[in-house]
Amino acid sequence: MQQVEPDEQGVASIRYLADEITVALVGQPNVGKSVIMNLLTGVGVMVSNYPGTTVEVTEGYFKSPAGNIRIIDTPGIYSLHSDTDEQKVTQRILLEEDIDLIVNVLDARNLSRNLYLTLQLLELDIPMIVILNQMDMAEELGMEIDIDLLSDILGVPVIPMVASKGLGISELEEMLSSVAALTVERKYSDTSASILPHAPKEEILTFSQPVEEVLSILQERIEETIPEEEGKHRLHPPRALAIHLMEHDTLDEDIFHTYPELAEVVENFQEDLANGLTPCENCFRGCAFCPARLESHPPLATCIERTEKARQIALKVVTYKEVEGTSRRARIEKFLDTPSTGIPALLVIMIASFKIIFVVLDFAEAFIPWALGPLIDVIISFANTLPEGSLPQILISAIPEGILLPFEVVMPTMISIYLIMAILEDSGLMPRIAVMMDRIMSILKLPGQAIIPIVLGFGCRAPGVLATRILPDRSSRLVVTFLLAIPIPCAATLGIVTGVANSFGANLAIIYGSVAVVFLLLARILARYLKPDYDLIIEIPPLQIPSLNGVGMKVWVRFEAFFKQVLPVLVLTSIGVKVLLDSGVLGGLSKLDPFTKGLFGISGQALVAVAVTVIQRYAAPMVLLNLPLTAREATIATTMIALSMPCLPVSFLVLKEFGWKTLLSIFSLAILISMTAGITLNLLLPV
Template identity: 30%
Template sequence: MAAKNLLVALAGQPNCGKSTVFNMLTGARQHVANYPGVTVEKKSGSFKMGTTRVELVDLPGTYSLTSYSLEERVSRDFLLGDNPGVVIDVADASNLKRNLYLTLQLLEMEVPTLLNLNMMDVAERRNQTIDIAGLEKILGIPVVPTTAKKGEGREALQVAVEKARENPSDGFFKIDYKGLEEHISELETLLVEDPVLSVQYPVRWFAIKLLEDDAEAIQLLRRTHPDAEQVLIRTAQCRERFEKVSGNSAERHIAFTRHGMCANIAKKVVVLPQNPKRSLSDRADRYICNRILGPIILMCILMVLYEVSIVFGGWLAQKVWPLWGGLENFAASVLPAPGFMVDPLLRALAQWVVKSTTAILNYLPIFFLLFSLIAALEDSGYMPRMAFILDRLFRRFGLHGQSTLPMILGGVYVGGCAIPGVMATKAIPDERARLATILIVPMMNCLAKVPLYLILIGAYFADVGGLAMFFIATVTLFMALPVAKLLSLTVLKKRESAPFIMEMPPYHVPTLQGVLRRSLERIWMFMKKIVTVVSAVAVVVFVLINFPGLSAERQAHYEEVRDSAIQAFVKQADKTEYKDVITTDDVLPIILFGEALKHSKIGVTDKEQSAAINAEFEAKNPVYYAVVKRKGKDGKKLNKALKKVVRARKSVRREIRAERFESSFLGTMGRALEPVTQFAGFNWRINIALLSAFAAKENSAATLGSIYGIDGSGQSVQETMKAGEVGFTSLHALALMLFMALYPPCVPTSIMVKHQSNSTGWMLFSIGYQTLLGLFVASLVFTGGSLLGLSGFQAMWAFYGLCVATTLGMALIPTREEKETEIITPTSVKEHCS
């Protein structure tokens, strides 16, 4: 018999154990991607039922199927457009009344549904009894109890899927909306006249959606119905007549009728204990969600998360670095040998790409710990509490309670990373708040900015270094919050702001398997989306900093220096027993031989092992070994001469890099920007350092070192910069620090902004607005401070006061959401209607 395919959708509200059910059914046969055209995650998997191969699609967790949020629209579009053979509605058995709200909407959509009562163990622990047969009779669909965390009910759920496919329900549960029914019927009559619409979509459901003033339904009507405007006029009349008679809006009446129906059904089939005790979750929330203790507990948890993921993860990354270093060494070993002055193009380009990639891979330990902790917080039920505690504050700035985690990861104080910060915005359900968070996370203090801060503070604020570090570590938040509010009131004003639904689910102990699975899934998505693109961008950056290259005159000059150093060494060799043995062609190979010997002994402490390595290299080339290891009288003599050649080579390579960098496309851009950046106190050398930081923030400090000739001679970067930049004051340094704080996202972060916003336009906007904002702030501080005669330290705190005052002022500007009524819906769900 030929194998059959069956498409099954897995729907459910957040915190119902839907992901656990998905894992129970599919095991390791899973695939994670995004729905086409949106940033919502799409998880699919498969399992076998006899000869039938079932493709299971895990829909985003959503409380309802309206069109307020992206998740709701994605779920609804999939159910209506992809026509799954069966929909498994996963419900929290311990909170049936709330979960039935989604079930009733699925039945109204007339999709073939079976109800999965998951978390039966929690219901039993609370002494709740559910009449499964009675619930099946009322809803007219199969009801299957499971405890997915323990793997209980898997076979029964598969059998129910098979039965639902073979024997679909003839009728669907119908809610009586009482006074609204006549208006629903009136619109049904009009909609039936459109053959396309009436065939593709349930007519009663569509009529209800129009009465709810559903934006997506209205757009769909305009695309398909030949007389759409007349239908919309009639809909408006129906809504107006109903509101006049009932004194209530149609959408509110529909919502409360559904809630009432859920309560009636739950009352009939759920037997609650007569004297219920307060659950552990309720008792814990007295402290965790307390107005005073809540924020303290939250900060402690975030501090632990930060310390484990960023601090311990950074230490772990250092321990794992030899793995990536080994990858770089392997690439170096198979590539063409390095040259005396410059490396062959293939070697230079390949090493640049490999090092750019390993720089990102080095973050993997941090991300793994980070994603694991986030998964544990999600599974434990704490994430909604975190959003609840901070939502009222963040809403004043156009953000969301769940903006907290991305900002912490980005580096609210010092030491985060914008890449995971932007990635974490995926959990924010409000599109406007999510975009606002994405656009301010790069303004946080990522770890890569710190080297430049330390250089400038050490050079120009050494006597007040602690205060200067406190300033730069905290002022970014007072700049980001007003910017978020401004963005929400302007460019994001028309972006959709979903009703804010907040549920306090019971606390759970996270499972190790679930945490590991989700963290590994996110790591894999990160690698696919970032590493491949970073490799491509690295090629572009390589070209910008290396071409057009040196002029023929300068090339000849450096060749002359090279030849002079080599000839001097060969003359010394001719005075030893190695005359005619060591020629000019041997000089570079001897240098590389010494570097290879030194590299092979890194980490070797055992004398016998070291001796074995020496013997191996001596067997390869006794002459080279004698020179490198100072063997014999002539070997010592030539080793001294060799060190002069090595120093000359390092000097030539460094000078060529600096000169090539200065004359490169990037260097030319630095000089071209001087007329603009002079108001911020930046010259072309500073401009080059800032331009190079776009590839990675760490490049700013490294580039300054290259420009000012850092060569390991004992001078610090601070000393050489102060010596190389005559007239550069603490006010210049402050302006540069603030520009770096507001610096546009680096290439990997920009790519992540594109993925999370699903828009190249928003990526370009994030780069453009932060560049202009940074330049404005730096110019304001430098030019304003110069006109007022302020020192860098005085200007620092004057600007700090201005930022704090601006933040307080922006918080007082009301948004539309803050003016609306707050509604408390049943069973601890809090909804802010927009």
């Protein structure tokens, strides 16, 4: 893209815009990619599912002097082997999104482990910058890393960084701007100048002789089968394709779809192996073409050799000096990671977090009506000028309540939960809470990390369902998904349930006690039936003080969806329910009162609120707020709502993640549990 602009002398000159430059942030989990992403792009990020998956990918733009640079923050992965959905998405982004530059973020404290992924990325032959993040923590351990030597070995620029403090980000910004200018110049001119140095030492990307012999044959056949003039080698170098096929990656089918010509290569190669025409010593377990039995093969030779090369590089560039004493961070980590002291401390943190939510809610209940009071008075005054009972009068009279309830109850609850979640995540406390909860969760036959999607569910159950992907097996995911869909209330529901209790004097202890009992019983029953794997496997990141910018960005990204999607629905639903009640449309449901009061102890109109949960659970209590209920009726109806069907967003995700049979099972079980709870409370509660 070109833009013509006059220079200082008024002569038109051409400025190249870098809108087409795409950068991929790639790295292992907990290396600080999201912090770097926030520093580069600011608040203008977009979070969406990668096409055809439920894996979230964050995109934003860095404004350089050469123009905007598109930055994709890929999911954290340990390698490019497609064992998980996150790894598949990252690999597809690197091979299908026309990436101009890779920014590989490493944890300086765990250099050897992180370099395994770096070596895989170098094999793709895409220009790359390596970021050594968390250098301050490495120095606390006495590590001294020779940045120049590491850059020389890898053949790419290496930038030391402490992203949480903003150190090193300016060097990255300058390099990105230079890359943007060079890339655009190369795209729109005849120059073939290299964008960045990309000359890794040959030995770090070279395997042993038996592996190289097979790779060379594969590479030669790929080059013959897929001519370079077709343009496919830009994103898929022949050698990278050969390694990919040798390691028998689960994305082979996608590669074959992109390159149908490879089917013939596979067939011919397999025939040559079987006939002994191609050198192979049955040592390539992942080789897709090897006719030998899979069970007879040792571990992947390429993976073993790559791991050893990463270790050798780390040994060359890292030296250790003696450290006097123990850092404050290490002392705090030891305190929290020791069960006898850490469990009580983390319990206090969790209790304090929930206490903060209720304090914020109490403040909002006093502040919001005062702040919106003048606007509400104007609306009410205008409504009073309209004919009594007319449709305009009914609509406008419903607006004040439709505005107050979401802003007074729901929004403060969600803000506080999102804020607490961001602080716990960025500080490194969330995984420690998972470890602390492991013994408790094991009682429910669930792994400790199940606490993460469960806690997320208290903010919004939809991301909680997505977060179940961190669990070790499908059975664990199903158990937690059932719990998220039925007994776990989201922040919006918690807020409105509290509002119902305050309005009618409903017994919150009975409501939440019923939810807790159902949660425990349902978890135990499902675990016994589905038999999930509840061994805990989780990485514990270092403790750090969350950056204000990072926490603010996370809260904003999550809360932006609330403003765009949830808040309008809340306001419109509240207004709609009020209109229905004032217009008398729901009055006809009073004919059901003899049946509903005899069975559940609530009116027919209150039972409608239970059915509304299928649209949005937080919308259901709004019906109750507009009905004349006793404390007993409000307690029963609210309990039935809290244990009723999942809302539309959760239903959609369950359908996408697990299929219609699982969704149908959840709906059937939810209806059964909700009705059972209503009947039980009607029998037990005094009239």
